[in-house]
Amino acid sequence: MMATASYGDLHLYRRVLRESQAYWxxxxxxxxxxxxxxxxxxxxxxxxxxxxxxxxxxxPLPRFLSVLPVTVTPSPAxxxxxxxGLLVTLALVNQLYGVISSLFxxxxxxxxxxxxxxRLFHHAQRLSVSYHDMKGTADSAYxxxxxxxxxxxVPIAGFIPFVTxxxxxxxxxxxxxxxxxxxxxxxLAISPLLYVVSQAFRQRFREQHRQTKRLESSAxxxxxxxxxxxxxxxAFGREDHEQSRYVHHSMETLQARMRTGTVGGLFESLVGFxxxxxxxxxxxxxxxxxxxxSLTLGDLLLIMAYVGQLYDPxxxxxxxxxxxxxYFTSAERAFAILDEGPDVVERPDARRLVRAQGDVxxxxxxxxxxxxxxxxxxxxxxxxxxxxxxxxxxTGAGKTTLISLLTRFYDPLSGQILLDGIDLxxxxxxxxxxxxxxxxxxxxxxxxxxxxNIAYARPVASxxxxxxxAKLANAHDFIAAxxxxxxxxxxxxxxxxxxxxxxxxxxxxxxxxxxPILVLDEPxxxxxxxxxxxxxxxxxxxxxxxxxxxxxxxxxxxxxxxxRLELESGRLVAQVHAEPLHPAGLSRSMPSSGATxxx
Numbered sequence: 001m002m003a004t005a006s007y008g009d010l011h012l013y014r015r016v017l018r019e020s021q022a023y024w025x026x027x028x029x030x031x032x033x034x035x036x037x038x039x040x041x042x043x044x045x046x047x048x049x050x051x052x053x054x055x056x057x058x059x060p061l062p063r064f065l066s067v068l069p070v071t072v073t074p075s076p077a078x079x080x081x082x083x084x085g086l087l088v089t090l091a092l093v094n095q096l097y098g099v100i101s102s103l104f105x106x107x108x109x110x111x112x113x114x115x116x117x118x119r120l121f122h123h124a125q126r127l128s129v130s131y132h133d134m135k136g137t138a139d140s141a142y143x144x145x146x147x148x149x150x151x152x153x154v155p156i157a158g159f160i161p162f163v164t165x166x167x168x169x170x171x172x173x174x175x176x177x178x179x180x181x182x183x184x185x186x187x188l189a190i191s192p193l194l195y196v197v198s199q200a201f202r203q204r205f206r207e208q209h210r211q212t213k214r215l216e217s218s219a220x221x222x223x224x225x226x227x228x229x230x231x232x233x234x235a236f237g238r239e240d241h242e243q244s245r246y247v248h249h250s251m252e253t254l255q256a257r258m259r260t261g262t263v264g265g266l267f268e269s270l271v272g273f274x275x276x277x278x279x280x281x282x283x284x285x286x287x288x289x290x291x292x293x294s295l296t297l298g299d300l301l302l303i304m305a306y307v308g309q310l311y312d313p314x315x316x317x318x319x320x321x322x323x324x325x326x327y328f329t330s331a332e333r334a335f336a337i338l339d340e341g342p343d344v345v346e347r348p349d350a351r352r353l354v355r356a357q358g359d360v361x362x363x364x365x366x367x368x369x370x371x372x373x374x375x376x377x378x379x380x381x382x383x384x385x386x387x388x389x390x391x392x393x394x395t396g397a398g399k400t401t402l403i404s405l406l407t408r409f410y411d412p413l414s415g416q417i418l419l420d421g422i423d424l425x426x427x428x429x430x431x432x433x434x435x436x437x438x439x440x441x442x443x444x445x446x447x448x449x450x451x452x453n454i455a456y457a458r459p460v461a462s463x464x465x466x467x468x469x470a471k472l473a474n475a476h477d478f479i480a481a482x483x484x485x486x487x488x489x490x491x492x493x494x495x496x497x498x499x500x501x502x503x504x505x506x507x508x509x510x511x512x513x514x515x516p517i518l519v520l521d522e523p524x525x526x527x528x529x530x531x532x533x534x535x536x537x538x539x540x541x542x543x544x545x546x547x548x549x550x551x552x553x554x555x556x557x558x559x560x561x562x563x564r565l566e567l568e569s570g571r572l573v574a575q576v577h578a579e580p581l582h583p584a585g586l587s588r589s590m591p592s593s594g595a596t597x598x599x
Contacts, residue, residue, distance in 0.1 A: 147333040
């Protein structure tokens, strides 16, 4: 799994706010809307006070209502009508306020998440192939799709409620002090205890959420792995085993969630008990004050309502300790992707490359995926433009690694790879990779139409260009015979087509790209003889005028190459000179490790 740095709450707050900087005006708008909730909350218990003191009792209306067209000491009927009217008006205003706040908050939050997910996805695509090889895809997918949502919850559901709660708390304290300072002090006496309890649970919540996220990622990895290899699972009758594996990971996740829920329930119970003690203390003392005549019954009801609202922010802050730590955990995991740097970096002064001639030179190239376990040893190899090089060797000999270095999916640990006499690291990455067309043993298609898959090499290609490429790849006839032709959807990974059909679409994509360097990685190893003949015919056309690297397991399958090399344990061990089909003058010597194979 990907390592995730541990940060404090303040650091994460700052970083989240920095990441959401473009949406600060929107967040400010949500904050101001939330602040409007404070006066609405202050007015909510007012109708009850008027009904008790002025409709039932004989007390005058509150002074700030003296502007209304009622007397200072209204009739009971007028006071009751005022209380009812005020109650209905406040209810309507509160409903309208809730709708506006919800819509604006949802829009801002979803846009913020979308932009952040887009940035994460952009960065993940540009991380090195070695990163994805080592980490896998399920965990990164989980972080992008699920953990990224924390970017909205921290400021909108965390920071804003916290700040508005402080404002609301200060307002409630002020009003309660004006009504009865003794009751206000009693109500506030529990605050230090709530703070101590929150701090005691904070780190525990963070650890529980981290564990839960790790286990959820593991369960998702099982699903992705099994569904990607469903044919293998079915062929070996391992459905029950894989289900058991998924259930095992899911049960671990369930247990982790239960532990988090237990801790959260205990915490909320403590918060609820502490605030109940505070409310009971205020009620006891308030009734004594009413009995002593220093406080009216309406004032007591008003104070009790305000105490409830006073404790709401405290309860909110307390309850958010759990959820906020969950959001912080997700934010940490999402930021871990952004904090990963690519192994293959483009130099600041990298040069442009429009179209290469195709001269390739490996000079004393060493490479290893892991320290102390080299995969390629002192590779020296020269391939002129337009020549065909066949590379044979057993599985694990280093054939694919050789090509991965050429396309700069990785960089050599030492040595150089030159294209047209210039180190690959001196070119712009995008320009460099435009020089290669790659046809793999297992062609990769996307779950779109055939036309879109062919045009993946050149998205701006016209329909005529796509059809021309398909004809060159001997794919047009079978495509035209399909009910929807070039608009036929190929299904996930192209599984609605046969292996030979997928391979010919892959060849058509290479024709359309028209790159000067061609890489063919066992393109006919998994097709029948008839299909192989059609593919070989198309490949012969594709190779003309291009520097071509052909990978195979056996030298005997590379008959049409100008030079055939064999790799064994990452070393060049054999060179076979075929009759010159293209550039003449091939060296006939047998290179040892470190020798140069050249045309």
